[in-house]
Amino acid sequence: MSTSQPRARLSQERSRLRRDALLDATIELFAEGGSRAVTHRAVATRAGLPAATPGYYFDSVGDLLTTALTRHVETWIADMTEMAELSLGLHIDLDDARGLVTMAFGERDLETVHLQLSTFLAVSSDPDLQPLAARALEAIEQLAARMLATVGIAGAPDVAEALVHLVIGSAASRLAGLHDEEHTADVLFDGVRRLVATATMEPQAITDAIPKVAPGGVVGSSLTRPG
Numbered sequence: 001m002s003t004s005q006p007r008a009r010l011s012q013e014r015s016r017l018r019r020d021a022l023l024d025a026t027i028e029l030f031a032e033g034g035s036r037a038v039t040h041r042a043v044a045t046r047a048g049l050p051a052a053t054p055g056y057y058f059d060s061v062g063d064l065l066t067t068a069l070t071r072h073v074e075t076w077i078a079d080m081t082e083m084a085e086l087s088l089g090l091h092i093d094l095d096d097a098r099g100l101v102t103m104a105f106g107e108r109d110l111e112t113v114h115l116q117l118s119t120f121l122a123v124s125s126d127p128d129l130q131p132l133a134a135r136a137l138e139a140i141e142q143l144a145a146r147m148l149a150t151v152g153i154a155g156a157p158d159v160a161e162a163l164v165h166l167v168i169g170s171a172a173s174r175l176a177g178l179h180d181e182e183h184t185a186d187v188l189f190d191g192v193r194r195l196v197a198t199a200t201m202e203p204q205a206i207t208d209a210i211p212k213v214a215p216g217g218v219v220g221s222s223l224t225r226p227g
Contacts, residue, residue, distance in 0.1 A: 019057050026068035031115040035122070038065050045095040069123050073136050076116070080139035113171050140164050148196070159199045166191045 025046035029037045038061055040054040047053070058064040108116075124133040144160035144167075153159055170188040173179065179187070198206055 018047075018049060018053060021049065022054055022057060022064065023068040023071055026064055027072050027119070030065065030068070030122070031111070031118060034118070035065060040064075045097065061082065066126075069119055069129065070132060072119055073123055073132050074207070077136050077139045080136075080143050083143050110174060113174055117168075117171050117175065139166065140167075153196055153199055155199060159195060161197055163192060 022043055025043045026038055029042055030045060040061060041051050043064065043227070044053050045053045054061075054064055060068065120133060120136060123129040131133065141157070141160045141164050144163045145156040148156040148159055149165070166188060170184060173184050173187075201209075
């Protein structure tokens with residue numbers, strides 16, 4: 001074997017590591033200050049590389065940011081898909097779901113929540129990247145559907161879609177900091193239980209259970225306004 005081949009492989013590996021370092025630095029800067037914080041110089045400094053390095057791998061700052069966001073979301077999709085596959089063998093009691101919510105909050109600190117939500121919103125707002133955002137959302141819904149199916153929820157995919165809306169709203173609530181983590185977890189858990197409960201009801205039963213609002217704005221009132 002020629003000695004040039006090992007050297008070439010080392011050079012390729014070094015190049016890959018540098019490129020990955022630049023992409024990691026880009027995501028960090030984006031999470032801290034949005035797209036305006038991402039410049040060639042800032043990325044190179046964060047990655048511990050010469051200032052000219054980003055220009056060697058990427059045509060522009062836009063190309064660098066798009067590539068970094070795409071890789072981040074692709075990794076997210078892969079993780080969600082793997083978790084969905086693993087969940088096939090789980091047997092979860094809904095009464096224990098409160099513990100799952102608490103565990104999920106504990107494993108995803110606010111920094112992680114901020115990064116994931118801001119990345120998702122950035123990708124969603126870019127017409128060229130919207131299909132990637134849709135794939136990410138679909139992966140999350142598939143994971144939720146698998147988890148719901150393990151507790152015997154009929155129509156799990158439809159319920160999962162609504163559940164994901166709750167989760168995204170919960171993420172925004174955590175970042176706002178209006179309530180503490182325990183309260184936010186309780187609200188999310190209660191929302192999940194109510195959602196699952198209605199999934200077992202007939203559509204007409206749900207309609208009948210919704211309080212009727214009288215013309216005067218009084219819930220359940222049989223009073224009529226004076227003539």
